[in-house]
Amino acid sequence: DFFGGDNLLLSGKHAVVTAGPTHEPIDPVRYIANRSSGRQGFEVAAALCRLGANVTLVAGPCAQETPAGVTRVDVETAREMEAAVTAALPADIAVCVAAVADWHVKNGGAQKLKKSKDGTPSFEFGENPDILKGLSGMTEGRPALVVGFAAETEKVIEHATEKRARKGCDLIVANDVSAATGIMGGEYNEIHLISAAGAESWPKMEKGAVADRLALKIAEILKG
Numbered sequence: 001d002f003f004g005g006d007n008l009l010l011s012g013k014h015a016v017v018t019a020g021p022t023h024e025p026i027d028p029v030r031y032i033a034n035r036s037s038g039r040q041g042f043e044v045a046a047a048l049c050r051l052g053a054n055v056t057l058v059a060g061p062c063a064q065e066t067p068a069g070v071t072r073v074d075v076e077t078a079r080e081m082e083a084a085v086t087a088a089l090p091a092d093i094a095v096c097v098a099a100v101a102d103w104h105v106k107n108g109g110a111q112k113l114k115k116s117k118d119g120t121p122s123f124e125f126g127e128n129p130d131i132l133k134g135l136s137g138m139t140e141g142r143p144a145l146v147v148g149f150a151a152e153t154e155k156v157i158e159h160a161t162e163k164r165a166r167k168g169c170d171l172i173v174a175n176d177v178s179a180a181t182g183i184m185g186g187e188y189n190e191i192h193l194i195s196a197a198g199a200e201s202w203p204k205m206e207k208g209a210v211a212d213r214l215a216l217k218i219a220e221i222l223k224g
């Protein structure tokens, strides 16, 4: 029984996981968002929990069920997600799986925008905080292991390697979502794990299996 009793490899560790999309309001009834089911992030939270970690899952709006034993904090916007992650610290492990909106709408409406009165709206965008980059760059109390995800459609390893350097995180789980893989929105993921040592390619597998393999990898790295 690999995940049972004696094999709680992450017991005593606190992990913060972000998952799902964020919603950035335009007015009280409209928003912009990224496409994300939340599935992979919830699987990662469940897998870390199965290895005995104490898991805080900061989730954007999505229809996933909370995994047993996981503490879930629901948020809507990227700025709320960042605040919830900060409030959950300190952590030994941070895994940013969320598809965070890169921008928020600066000139949205406090009341519902009306077609007749307001005409065609023009929106101004402000940049959202980069949660992964912020965690990676912490000078005090940085989680020992910071992991990001990257969905890429071409030159997957090259782009993800560049992204890992730019974010300053320890690992990037690069996900090939090009149309040919048929992966977007599905049950499977095709992963290249990018670390300082280079890229490690995994066979196409279910999101739950990706999560279990990642959780084991995290435990192995923390063990040193």
Ligand code: CTP
Pocket: 018, 078, 096, 097, 098, 099, 100, 101, 102, 128, 129, 130, 131, 132, 133, 147, 148, 149, 150, 151
């Ligand atoms: N991420 C984050 N906060 C943001 C944007 C991204 O924490 N505001 C995290 C995601 O959760 C993911 C990783 O950063 O783990 C990569 O996200 P991605 O959108 O691929 O990176 P960006 O730097 O936003 O690059 P791009 O221009 O390709 O969108």
Ligand code: CA
Pocket: 100, 101, 102
């Ligand atoms: Ca982005």
